[in-house]
Amino acid sequence: MLNSIRTFLQNAIKGNMATATEEKIVHRVKVQNLPIKETPQVKRFLNSHGILKYKKAPQWTYAYINFESEQAAKEAMTTLNGVSFKKRILSTEYTPISEEIFRQRFRPQPKRPEVSSLPNTTPPLSASDNKTFAEQLADQVTPLYKVPYEDQVAKKHKLGVRQIRNLRKKLLPLADLSEERKAQLAWIYENVEEPPCQVLDPIASPDIEGYRTKCEFSIGKDPSGKPTVGFLQGLYRDGLTSVLEPSASIHVPQISKQIAKTMEQYIQSSDYPVYDRVLKTGVWRSLMVKAQHTGDVMVLIQLRTSELSEDQLQKEKKKLVDYWCNNNNNSNDDDAGRKIKTLILQQWDGDSNGIRDQGKTEILAGDGYVYEQLLDHRFRISSKAFFQVNTKATEQMLRTCADWCTTNENMQPRKTTLLDLCCGAGSIGITMAHLMDRVVGIEMISEAIDDARFNAELNNITNAHYYAGKVEEKIHVVTNEQNENVVAVLDPPRSGVHNNVIRAVREASQIKKVVFISCDAKQAMQNFIGLCRPTSNRYQGIPFKPQRAVTIDLFPHTDHAELMIEFVRA
């Protein structure tokens, strides 16, 4: 029972991450089989394994440790799992939790009314929080919406500076080893009152409303039980899996709101029920809309098919095409269906929520692609390929990135290879290819690599080469080469990259510079530390040091931003 609740919470967390808030996760590890009481001994034992902060009540046989990234959590699990302490064999469990829920747990909770007693409009949820559903949703998906935009940017800049300072702080204990290692970290002792590298003025987003070119909506029931397309309300702690409609969401473009509404009308008159995230029954699960600045729109509908016969599924597909592409929808919202370039169906019967890369996708109409324009280059994007969601702010980021990649006293750009790690559909390398000798891109989603190859050709680029696979497995393609000058741009997912990538980058002496683009510097901190820590058996090669950093606001009204750091050899 406990396990199923935990799985439910974890799935709910994952589902909500994928849909609405790009929410922060506390990467918790539960260490089990510890002795009760014996507090000083437990403290000494955990400290000796590098764990200085943890939570354990004297009567508990377990402790919780929080980490900033999944990777750090997993590394600690590897260290502690199976270790014998006080004649007990320890075991560990990864128990991630949404940061918001984590915080809420330490706050007194107002009593909530029964969900079924809530009326069908948008009234206050309870007397104590006195907020409409629209306000609650705004607090959840765009928590800074009431803060003037310049103040949002200033706040994110401050957080970026704090992360850069943190890097210095986290490296300090590693410097106290030997004179040689200390020398490699000399930069952390310079101007200790200042950030350890130049921090440029933050780059604000040119678009601050309706900027999201990709929206993932959940399909479910609103608090009154009405089938709805929108964002998960996100209070899984209470077992709530309600969906709130997005019409007031400031970051969602009008066209995507129209499409969500049109889909809502479809499911409300459908013979099949919406997906129930607790019982794991029902059919309609999620909707993804990619609405690009070129005017191209992709609609991907995710459904659970195990309740449908083959005949029913075929009929439903035909009905969807009729509705979306033959204008048989009654949408009075400016005929959202007419604007769709491609319609895709994804079958997903698994427990985890959100659009899944593993889901079976089928193109029902169009060619399965949309196009976007970035810095005078055109990009084809498939349903599975990552593409930055704020086009105008991404252009700003790419300009700065190109500038950093081509300024280096000892390297001539045209004799330099640009290593585009985690390249997605190729936007970084392709917009810079004309400045470089060649571009080598590595990406694990094969559809994205197909897009990158296609995009290079589409933009008449002949010096870009792409490899499908994990960076940790393919990076040797470039690092095994000799006598090359290489600049690496590393643009990984939120949690950063595998340590092996960092080790390979350090060991490849031809890589003179790394431009690290991180959408969650806290989680990527382990990677930054890996690049900068002194040379050891595990981390060979000359370490890097930060030279410049800048915050770029790709996500107005949310807590998120990109932090771009230029690392050069120390």
Ligand SMILES: C[S@@+](CC[C@H](N)C(=O)[O-])C[C@H]1O[C@@H](n2cnc3c(N)ncnc32)[C@H](O)[C@@H]1O
């Ligand atoms: C933040 S996106 C950046 C994509 C691209 N640079 C862009 O700007 O559009 C991160 C990308 O890393 C890819 N990725 C995640 N882990 C990877 C790995 N271990 N090896 C290669 N690619 C990976 C994801 O599929 C995704 O396309």
